[in-house]
Amino acid sequence: MSFLRFAARRLAEMAATLFGASFVIFGAMYLAPGNPASFLLSGRSASPEALKAINAQYHLDDPFVLQYLRWTGQILHGDFGRSITYRTDVSRLLADRLPSTLLLVAMALVLVVTLGLLLGWIGAVRGGAADSTILVSTTFALGTPSFVAAVLLQGLFAVKLGWFPTGGTGDGLGQMIWHLTLPAVALALYLIGMLARVTRAAMLEVLGQEHVTVARSRGVSDHRVISRHVFRNALGTVLTTGGLIVSTLLVCTVLVESAFSVGGIGQLLELSTTTKDFPTVQAISLIMVGLFMTVNLVVDLLHPLVDPRVTLGPRRSAA
Amino acid sequence: MADPQDGSRSRSSHRRPALPLAALAALALVAACAGPPKSGDTGGGSSYQLSQDTPAAKGDIDSFSWALYAEPPTLDWIAAFDYPQNTILSNVCESLMRWTPQLTLAPGLAEKASNPDPTTWVYDLRPGVHFHDGSVLTADDVVYSLGRQLNPDNAAAWAQQFQNVSTVIRTGPLQVTVKLIQPDSQFNQYMATAAGVVAAKAGVQAAGKDYGTTGSLDCTGPFELGAWNKGQSLELRRFDSYWGTKAKAAKAEFRFLTDPSARVNAMITGEADGGYLIPTESYERLRSSGAGSLYFGEGLSTVNVNVTNMSGVLGDARVRKALSLALDRSGFVKAGLGGAGTVTGSLTTRAAWAAAPEATRKDAFEGLTPTTPDLARAKALIKEAGAAGKTVTVATSPIGQDVSLLATAVQAAGTGIGLDVQLKTIAPNAFTSLFTSAEAREGIDMFPETYYDSITDPLDLLANFKTGAFQNYAGFSDPAYDDLVKKATTTADPAERFAIEAQLQKIASDELLWIPVAEWPTAVFMNKRITGAPTTISYMYYPWAADVGAAR
Numbered sequence: 001m002s003f004l005r006f007a008a009r010r011l012a013e014m015a016a017t018l019f020g021a022s023f024v025i026f027g028a029m030y031l032a033p034g035n036p037a038s039f040l041l042s043g044r045s046a047s048p049e050a051l052k053a054i055n056a057q058y059h060l061d062d063p064f065v066l067q068y069l070r071w072t073g074q075i076l077h078g079d080f081g082r083s084i085t086y087r088t089d090v091s092r093l094l095a096d097r098l099p100s101t102l103l104l105v106a107m108a109l110v111l112v113v114t115l116g117l118l119l120g121w122i123g124a125v126r127g128g129a130a131d132s133t134i135l136v137s138t139t140f141a142l143g144t145p146s147f148v149a150a151v152l153l154q155g156l157f158a159v160k161l162g163w164f165p166t167g168g169t170g171d172g173l174g175q176m177i178w179h180l181t182l183p184a185v186a187l188a189l190y191l192i193g194m195l196a197r198v199t200r201a202a203m204l205e206v207l208g209q210e211h212v213t214v215a216r217s218r219g220v221s222d223h224r225v226i227s228r229h230v231f232r233n234a235l236g237t238v239l240t241t242g243g244l245i246v247s248t249l250l251v252c253t254v255l256v257e258s259a260f261s262v263g264g265i266g267q268l269l270e271l272s273t274t275t276k277d278f279p280t281v282q283a284i285s286l287i288m289v290g291l292f293m294t295v296n297l298v299v300d301l302l303h304p305l306v307d308p309r310v311t312l313g314p315r316r317s318a319a
Numbered sequence: 320m321a322d323p324q325d326g327s328r329s330r331s332s333h334r335r336p337a338l339p340l341a342a343l344a345a346l347a348l349v350a351a352c353a354g355p356p357k358s359g360d361t362g363g364g365s366s367y368q369l370s371q372d373t374p375a376a377k378g379d380i381d382s383f384s385w386a387l388y389a390e391p392p393t394l395d396w397i398a399a400f401d402y403p404q405n406t407i408l409s410n411v412c413e414s415l416m417r418w419t420p421q422l423t424l425a426p427g428l429a430e431k432a433s434n435p436d437p438t439t440w441v442y443d444l445r446p447g448v449h450f451h452d453g454s455v456l457t458a459d460d461v462v463y464s465l466g467r468q469l470n471p472d473n474a475a476a477w478a479q480q481f482q483n484v485s486t487v488i489r490t491g492p493l494q495v496t497v498k499l500i501q502p503d504s505q506f507n508q509y510m511a512t513a514a515g516v517v518a519a520k521a522g523v524q525a526a527g528k529d530y531g532t533t534g535s536l537d538c539t540g541p542f543e544l545g546a547w548n549k550g551q552s553l554e555l556r557r558f559d560s561y562w563g564t565k566a567k568a569a570k571a572e573f574r575f576l577t578d579p580s581a582r583v584n585a586m587i588t589g590e591a592d593g594g595y596l597i598p599t600e601s602y603e604r605l606r607s608s609g610a611g612s613l614y615f616g617e618g619l620s621t622v623n624v625n626v627t628n629m630s631g632v633l634g635d636a637r638v639r640k641a642l643s644l645a646l647d648r649s650g651f652v653k654a655g656l657g658g659a660g661t662v663t664g665s666l667t668t669r670a671a672w673a674a675a676p677e678a679t680r681k682d683a684f685e686g687l688t689p690t691t692p693d694l695a696r697a698k699a700l701i702k703e704a705g706a707a708g709k710t711v712t713v714a715t716s717p718i719g720q721d722v723s724l725l726a727t728a729v730q731a732a733g734t735g736i737g738l739d740v741q742l743k744t745i746a747p748n749a750f751t752s753l754f755t756s757a758e759a760r761e762g763i764d765m766f767p768e769t770y771y772d773s774i775t776d777p778l779d780l781l782a783n784f785k786t787g788a789f790q791n792y793a794g795f796s797d798p799a800y801d802d803l804v805k806k807a808t809t810t811a812d813p814a815e816r817f818a819i820e821a822q823l824q825k826i827a828s829d830e831l832l833w834i835p836v837a838e839w840p841t842a843v844f845m846n847k848r849i850t851g852a853p854t855t856i857s858y859m860y861y862p863w864a865a866d867v868g869a870a871r
Contacts, residue, residue, distance in 0.1 A: 051474075052471075053471050053472050053473070053474045054474045057472075057474070083392075085392040086392040086393060087392065087393045087395065087398065087528075087531065087532060088393070088529065088532040088533075093549070096549035096550060097549060097550045100550065100551075151580065154580070154581065154584060155584075158584060158588065159584050159587060159588055162588060165590055166581055166584040166585045166588055166590055167576055167578070167581040167584075167585060167590075168551055168552065168574060168576070168585075168590075169548075169550070169551050170551075171548065258577055258578050259578050259580075259581060260578070260581060261574075261575060261576040261577050261578055261581045261582075261585075262550075263390065263548075263549065263550020263551045263575060264550065267550065267577060268550065271389070271577075275392075276752075
């Protein structure tokens with residue numbers, strides 16, 4: 001299968017999955033109790049006319065299928081609708097908040113990949129005390145949920161030592177990076193532990209394999225064996241977890257953003273769910289699913305480059 | 320969530336190492352971020368004192384920053400019905416009347432409000448008042464602004480307050496006359512809230528559907544809207560052409576800090592100079608931090624347990640009374656409100672009656688629900704009602720310790736007198752829906768709620784028990800009560816009205832549709848740099864930030 005055909009096929013699959021996901025997302029909001037109109041009125045006595053006006057404005061009285069079709073139709077035109085609570089276009093809400101979240105996830109991702117691989121490498125190759133230290137610290141990292149990490153980091157580095165701000169995002173890239181460091185560490189900690197463990201295990205497994213022993217017996221240098229054979233093999237493993245790492249980051253960003261008051265889309269999702277702001281929740285969910293699938297696609301496309309043994313498509317004969 | 324094994328068919332040679340990994344990763348999604356931590360700190364039972372204000376500012380400052388627990392979705396005044404939006408909006412947009420820090424009614428943009436006959440209100444506007452865009456306030460702006468609340472298409476938050484309005488017309492370049500369908504003693508009082516805000520017609524029209532979410536608010540207040548960094552912060556700038564006393568701070572920055580502990584941390588580290596609505600569990604931490612001072616003021620708020628189901632065992636007034644008699648109110652105040660609160664048997668706060676004649680106020684607070692536990696009597700009542708062993712379901716939520724500890728207190732009270740009290744834990748977002756959705760209240764007999772008045776009049780709360788009222792969760796209906804509500808609404812004379820309201824308070828108290836528990840003051844923290852903010856709930860509609868200045 002040619003690369004282009006493979007990519008096209010995966011894109012088509014992605015579109016179909018997104019379509020399915022959109023239905024599930026849209027339907028899910030209707031199953032939960034409560035009506036957005038009543039949230040908008042937040043406990044106040046509402047005249048029947050006011051309720052009617054809200055329902056009409058947001059088409060809340062229309063049959064489910066009609067609402068769904070209208071929504072998907074709008075999205076295809078790049079219109080995510082109008083937020084009920086924020087009384088503004090959802091696309092604008094997202095444009096305001098997406099940069100913080102993307103930067104936060106990107107920073108966490110860099111931490112996860114560099115530290116995770118490095119610690120895994122050191123643990124596998126060095127062994128001994130270094131390995132034990134890494135095992136203990138990764139156990140700690142794996143046992144620390146992001147919200148606990150958030151509280152600990154905030155208490156120590158923001159309140160006690162005053163090195164970082166307690167929350168918020170700040171203006172300008174430099175300020176943003178400074179503000180997002182603690183949240184990124186809180187977000188990354190668990191995954192660093194996980195990736196270090198996985199890398200270590202994968203490298204140890206390859207280290208014990210025949211071809212490594214053969215290479216070594218042929219006099220290939222240790223460094224070369226590890227970087228060429230062992231680490232590259234482990235890298236493939238890391239790549240297969242890429243989608244999972246990113247999706248974990250996206251899911252956990254909701255809590256970390258709340259803990260550090262980072263006004264990203266994670267926090268927006270939490271607030272919009274609380275107020276049953278249908279258009280906003282649906283848009284964010286769909287974007288999260290889309291991001292997750294994009295990462296998966298990129299991983300699939302990159303994989304053959306890292307590991308030549310991996311082929312595109314289900315069978316070689318299909319090419 | 321997508322299948323973690325997605326795409327594995329294309330790399331069958333790598334399936335083995337992927338398997339434990341998938342398990343690990345699946346675990347990651349669950350374990351890496353389970354629910355947020357909830358403070359288990361029950362706080363010390365510290366004493367507190369109410370004060371009307373904080374030391375006056377000694378001078379001007381460049382800026383101060385203020386912590387808010389949430390970002391306002393919009394600052395359009397017709398949608399301003401919650402703490403975050405009102406805390407900001409009160410400094411930018413002004414109303415016809417003004418609520419003072421002492422919670423009394425004073426002239427605002429109208430320098431005179433007269434009531435020539437029971438169904439007419441005439442507002443004479445202050446001359447020479449400038450909007451933030453420089454234009455001058457006219458009667459047309461008032462007609463337009465009130466008109467937005469009246470238009471059903473706008474689904475205004477304050478529509479209910481305009482239910483008796485028939486027309487709003489200009490009767491002079493600086494005079495507006497409001498005609499009512501029937502007398503409404505509350506209408507003019509609500510003109511001090513966001514219901515009475517006046518903005519420039521031209522500005523609002525030009526902003527169109529984006530009004531309130533971007534650009535200027537085109538109002539007259541001591542501050543104008545500056546940069547709004549969505550999701551993060553919002554800046555107010557001093558308005559130099561303000562008609563009244565100019566703001567002491569050139570800039571006020573509001574920071575949206577949704578997490579309670581992050582908010583308190585920001586105040587301790589000085590990232591935020593102060594804030595209202597301090598989490599009750601943090602009172603001690605803020606006090607002992609030495610970073611600044613914590614003040615308490617009148618909040619016009621009461622904490623209650625609302626009865627939502629009269630078809631169950633709570634339909635018997637004796638059972639409601641027994642529960643109330645068994646409730647450890649002072650224990651709740653200590654633990655749930657961080658010691659800052661007053662046990663009460665009244666649904667309305669004492670301050671809501673501030674303008675009432677002394678005799679009426681005494682009358683209103685006489686013979687109310689007893690607040691000292693009387694278990695013997697409570698047990699007797701349960702026996703009499705034949706309710707022993709019957710089940711009562713109370714909703715609780717990790718939304719805040721005032722809610723969860725009150726629910727636990729009700730359970731303890733019920734268990735102590737032979738009721739089977741079940742706690743039903745509800746996620747914070749679903750808990751909020753209890754207030755608005757009958758569906759969400761199904762299977763629940765009662766839940767804790769804190770209620771605050773938007774005006775200094777007990778009727779604001781007492782009208783909730785009128786037949787068909789939105790918050791009349793129990794479906795209480797008593798024609799005599801309805802008549803009294805109507806009478807209070809149509810009685811202009813305050814003394815006469817308060818007397819009727821005292822009667823309403825008696826009935827509501829006897830019925831125990833909401834079990835009153837405590838008065839809850841507002842709290843405000845300011846660090847050593849700033850001072851001047853009022854302590855009372857007036858900050859919802861009074862331009863409080865203009866009073867904030869240098870502490871030294």
